[in-house]
Amino acid sequence: MASYDVIIIGSGPGGYVGAIRCAQLGLKTACVEGRDTLGGTCLNVGCIPSKALLHASHQVHEAEHNFEKMGIKVPAPKIDWKTMLAYKDDVIGQNTKGIEFLFKKNKVDWLKGWASIPEAGKVKVGDETHEAKHIIIASGSEPASIPGAEVEIDEKVVVTSTGALELGKIPKRMVVVGGGVIGLELGSVYARLGTEVSVIEFMDGITPGQDLEVARQFQKILTKQGLKFITGAAVQKVAATKSKAKVTYKMRKDDSEDSLEADIVLVSTGRKPFTEGLGLDALGVKMTERGQIATDGSYRTNVPGVYAIGDVIEGPMLAHKAEDEGMAVAEMIAGQHPHVNYGVIPGVIYTHPEVASVGKTEEQLKAEGVAYKVGKFSFMGNGRAKANFAADGFVKLLADKATDRILGAHVIGPMAGDLIHEVCVAMEFGAAAEDLARTCHAHPTYSEAMREAALACGDGAIHA
Structure with a gap:
């Protein structure tokens, strides 16, 4: 012993x-x-x-x-x-x-x-x-499995994220159950490789809990990339054979039932x-x-x-x-x-573009009755992003209306998962949006979009 x-x-x-x-x-x-x-x-x-x-x-x-x-x-x-x-x-x-x-x-x-x-x-x-x-x-x-649904995971036809990383071949059609981080990341992998990907999400929009404006823009971008979305739908059953699967779902708004067939069903309804x-x-x-x-x-x-x-x-x-x-x-x-500091733990979705967030969302601040201001800047105004064909998305900075202290940030765009950390450091030190706005950022970099969003919390962004 x-x-x-x-x-x-x-x-x-x-x-x-x-x-x-x-x-x-x-x-x-x-x-x-x-x-x-x-x-x-x-x-x-x-x-x-x-x-x-x-x-x-x-x-x-x-x-x-x-x-x-x-x-x-x-x-x-x-x-x-x-x-x-x-x-x-x-x-x-x-x-x-x-x-x-x-x-x-x-x-x-x-x-x-x-x-x-x-x-x-x-x-x-x-x-x-x-x-x-x-x-x-x-x-x-x-x-975790699908709550209240009849489904048997075999990691061959009906898979979790584990099985999705080891498929024998690239499927022609894939159904992703769950419009959260894991489903969208792996769904986008296969969509880029030529798979027809359909995402079924129980809630009315993807990435539940994400800043609503970011989530809506994210869904639009992924739709342009070829992913199809069925939201507000509760999966009832996933029936699999040796090589195919059928997903039966019910629309929450009217209880109508429909189904999709696919070579692979990825169950990504959380952990x-x-x-x-x-x-x-x-x-x-x-x-x-x-x-x-x-x-x-x-x-x-x-x-x-x-x-x-x-x-x-x-x-x-x-x-x-x-x-x-x-x-x-x-x-x-x-x-x-x-x-x-649990108030400064970033979250990232590693699709392209990436999505990153830290702190409060607008919806949370409204629910808490906090007076706030918003600074936004589109990557269309960022020279580096335009040069790299990465101008989809924006930066959104939320600051206290009275003190200017940064309360949260939400980014959809190139390298968002790296960009978010300057806001994390700023929030850890209790910085104001003006502190970020007055910090010199190298040009041309994606990070300039962060500074511009901070400027937008004050007198206005320069390149908007």
Whole structure:
């Protein structure tokens, strides 16, 4: 029986970051992972592989639509799907091996196997039981099925995001159930590769919770790219054969029923905490009504010495949110006083154009009765965006009407996922829109659109 200061269950972004931070702070640390590779869902079957395919498929789009405009004459691109998947797998391997290297560098022990917690202070992995002063549950999440619908996922014809990354061939027709981040990212991958993609969304618009103006513009742009949308529709059944599937849905406005046939159905209706096999019931760990692990403000569960972070607790299921919590709980165990600012956690959709947001939406500010002002700037006024055929979209900055303090930002456009971070830093320091407006931005860059939106909160943008 080995004894540790900290054992972390799960090696996803929250788990591996927390483990490395614990080790850096002088704590004897182990991380339990049952997969053959480290990195959890994110690195193995989520964030990283999907971004590889998004990048590859975007290059196809550029070759088909923009190369000739720039005087680059090449034959029409041919897709070698096996090689594209091999490229994706290589990217996964580089990243997961990188985490393994970091574990060795920081002297974090990898306990290979699936964990359970037989009692406080002990973690069982396979036939071995290890002692730990502190146990951190970072076991992540798994795909959720369609609420109230009859559906059987086989990861061949009816797939989750995991199966969608390993299809044997590019389908002719795909139905995506769920108009959220995962469905739209993977749907856009296959649409660029020639698949006819239809998205069925229960709500009246895509990306529920997103700033409404951004969401509407996003849907228009994706529609121009060839994706078809059926909104306000509740999926009733997904029936699959060996090679086809039929999706039956009911329109919420009038209860009319219709169906779609496809080669592949991607079920992307969200995720749920993965806690199976941990023994939390027997241990007496308190859970929320939504199946999450209940924690206090310091990630402690009701069981002494047991903590939880990431997708298994409340909050957005985002890798970077889990990473922040992993660092915070490590520092707290080491006697420090960390803080995670949940009001400044960005969200990004990695389509083209990208969509990124941080802070409050207009709808939230209206509901809260906050007096605010809006600064908007279209990428049509950005020289770099026009030169790169990336002028779709806009920046929207929200600031307090009285104090000018930045309350939120929403971007749809090129490199939005990178641009949003200057607003994140500004909000972290309590900056005003004028602070951003008076900061020199290099020309020509996409980032100038951020400055112009900040200027629009005052006397007006220059290039609008």
